Amino acid sequence: MRRTVFPHKVLPWLLLAPQLAITLIFFYWPAAQAFRQSVLKEDPFGLSSTFVGLANFRKVLSDPNYLNAVQVTVVFSLLVAFSALAIALFLAVQAEKIIRGKGFYRTLMIWPYAVAPAIAGMLWLFMFNPSFGTLAWPLRQLGIDWNPLLDGDDAMALVVAAATWKQISYNFLFFVAGLQAIPKSLLEAAAIDGASRRHAFWTIVFPLLAPTTFFLLVVNTVYALFDTFGIIHAVTGGGPGKSTETLVYKVYNDGFVNLIMGDSAAQSVILMVIVITLTAFQFRFIERRVHYG
């Protein structure tokens, strides 16, 4: 194989410089600051600061509230990722069956993606807030004791619904593209062999969609873990009690509301480790087994 050799030594670096500068300033610098902050105990104004080693980490990891946040995050992420994928796949498959107005239907489905998380949260809050929610009232008339302000499960259901709703569009888009890439001949062959639609879906379509599903699984998990802050902030603020306080929300709350910088920084470092492990694990072990068509 012939190697292309570029004569310049400086030019490549120059071309890379803007990207490198952005990465260093906006990614490595804050990350380094978080590491530094995580081993310090400081007052909010930074007037006095003491090196405390790993004390912040010990404190965070032995805090029952932190373990609660871990549990909340796992439940929340699983629910959001699973529901967003399942509903989007269902809708994408249904959209394929439509003959007239396909484009219109698809456009409508994609719209919610353009809504900012905080706004999505507000929309759901307006619908389901027990005191002024338009849909909370009929729920109560039906005899359902709906109160996300005091009932942790109701609150969780509300944030999961809002977060899922916002992510469905994105997943839908990819599933539609994925479905279109599946050769029609395979489905026709299955039909000739007398396979039912359902059977054909689970044995042909679903396995062939695996690369898309895997990609979306990664994206959705990361979304549920990190991008849902706006929704939680707008809808529940982590409450009632601590029943919707995810890890990311706790970082914000401890750092910016309670002004405990050290704890908050230690938590973000832990989050960083979680993300690195998660990504490495997913790409090293799972990706190998995914069948890329």
Place this chain on the structure above:
Amino acid sequence: MTKTSLWAICLATAPFAAQAQTEISWWHAMTGANAEVVEKMASDFNASQSDYVVTPVFKGTYPETLNAGIAAFRAGQAPDIIQVFDVGTGVMMGAEGAIKPVAELLTENGTTFDKSQYLPGIVAYYSNPAGEMLSFPYNSSSPILYYNKDIFQKAGLDVDNPPKTWDEVWAAARQIKESGAATCGYTSTWLTWIHTENFAAWNNTSWGTNENGLSGIPELKLDSDTYVKHFQALADLAKEGVFVYGGRTSEAKQNFTSGECGILTESSGGLGDIVKAGINYGIGQLPYDATVEGAPQNTIPGGASLWVMGGKSDETYKGVAAFFNYLSQTEVQQFLHEQSGYLPVTMAAYEASKASGFYEKNPAREVPITQMMGKAPTENSKGVRAPNLPQIRDILNEEFEKMLAGQQDAATAMKAAVERGNAAIRDAAGG
């Protein structure tokens, strides 16, 4: 304006910088009508003299403004004046070196700072243990009781006599629910501020040791019988559906303005929204616990004050002092009080509003003032302070929510809140 002309101005003015106006930045958290008042204050002051220009900058909610100020300070870019809400007071007081005490600033700049001109309750709240006023009270409010007269009528309650004690509130709320006059008898905003911090002051009951934290690091006393009894009553009402929980801050106001609830306890600053809702409302004093000796005592202010950041030039401080003097003027205070619904800061402004007949037309507006000034404050009623009050409020809210959801009784909730709160205070104090 084009870039060129901007440059031209910069170049032209540069040599005369010494004579130019000194700019004073003022970060605030006011929205809506209150933001307009801020703008007017600044522009009127700017028009009144030519040495200084005060520039107000909106920085978001109270916590956001405080965080922006802290971040700016750490980056060496702190504003000159920053508006900090009541619960942030402890944080600011702990930041010696980052702030310039207001009393010191005023004295240094040739103004004799006379404490007696200011409302005593407010001065006490914003002073350090030695009695030195650290920040300039800007917008102060106090919790009061609002009730829906139509609902009272339907429930067969006395429309002209709102309940005065908590027991009367509970009874009236039950009557409202049972008579079917409304689906909810009573609701309240800010459970922490109204039912613990003000409850403590109003009923002369300790919130924490060391004068509720004013003279040192406090240890919470919220698990005493008076609180447990009060919160158990609230929990019982919640179970019966008589008390409806709205949320941690001012959300419950909507339960009242929508006509769902008959009685509401809320900040006097919330009056505007209630007027706007157009309901037939009445106002009463914050209820007290009649079983406690000495109640009612006095309520404590909420709201926010203006802090001056440290390390600024003498010229800037001179300007800030001039601005604060301007703000203390009777006409300005009177305008602020009558426009925004917040309390006047000086006695003179209160007297002026009184003399102008403002309270005869708006009797409700005097309630929070008389409440706060009723008696000389005791060690339980000067206010509450902790290095991490926002966090303490969070902890309390979490325990209240579990209690109101029926997961624990009041005794358990208060005990857990005190234990968690004290641990957090010790931690924040560096113990």
